[in-house]
Amino acid sequence: MIKGVFLNSVKWDLPMERNAAAWYPTVFPDKCNGCEGLEAAKCIQFCPHDVFEIRNEKAVVVKPQNCVYGCIACESVCPKKAITFPQRVALTPKAKPKDKGLLHKVKCRKCGNIFWTNRDADLCFECEAAEIGEKRK
Ligand code: SF4
Numbered sequence: 001m002i003k004g005v006f007l008n009s010v011k012w013d014l015p016m017e018r019n020a021a022a023w024y025p026t027v028f029p030d031k032c033n034g035c036e037g038l039e040a041a042k043c044i045q046f047c048p049h050d051v052f053e054i055r056n057e058k059a060v061v062v063k064p065q066n067c068v069y070g071c072i073a074c075e076s077v078c079p080k081k082a083i084t085f086p087q088r089v090a091l092t093p094k095a096k097p098k099d100k101g102l103l104h105k106v107k108c109r110k111c112g113n114i115f116w117t118n119r120d121a122d123l124c125f126e127c128e129a130a131e132i133g134e135k136r137k
Pocket residue numbers: 027031032033034035041042043044058059077078079080081082083
């Protein structure tokens with residue numbers, strides 16, 4: 001498929017059912033600046049599926065399962081070119097997804113739930129939020 005055509009038709013031509021293959025964006029934390037200086041984070045403003053949230057002033061993929069299979073639209077709205085898709089990142093066999101800033105599965109050290117993150121984190125988003133809440137008390 002030609003890329004331009006794909007981008008223009010992406011909102012209308014996607015199959016309604018989710019494809020079994022994993023599909024989600026990756027935010028490179030070293031590139032993302034949380035859209036500092038802009039009125040809103042472009043990726044969050046753009047994507048209607050709550051895939052991103054801002055944590056520590058950077059966008060993180062909090063709900064990869066919400067991403068629409070085949071959609072690459074948010075890649076082009078990011079002013080810092082911080083968003084990409086795993087399929088197009090050349091992974092050397094030796095580098096772990098974690099080292100590339102890609103999403104990887106982690107078991108939360110507090111609640112034991114498995115979650116996906118592209119950060120070096122061992123707390124799920126819920127436990128992390130709870131911990132931040134406790135610190136503020
Ligand atoms: S649009 Fe890009 S720079 Fe802005 S918050 Fe999202 S990932 Fe970060």
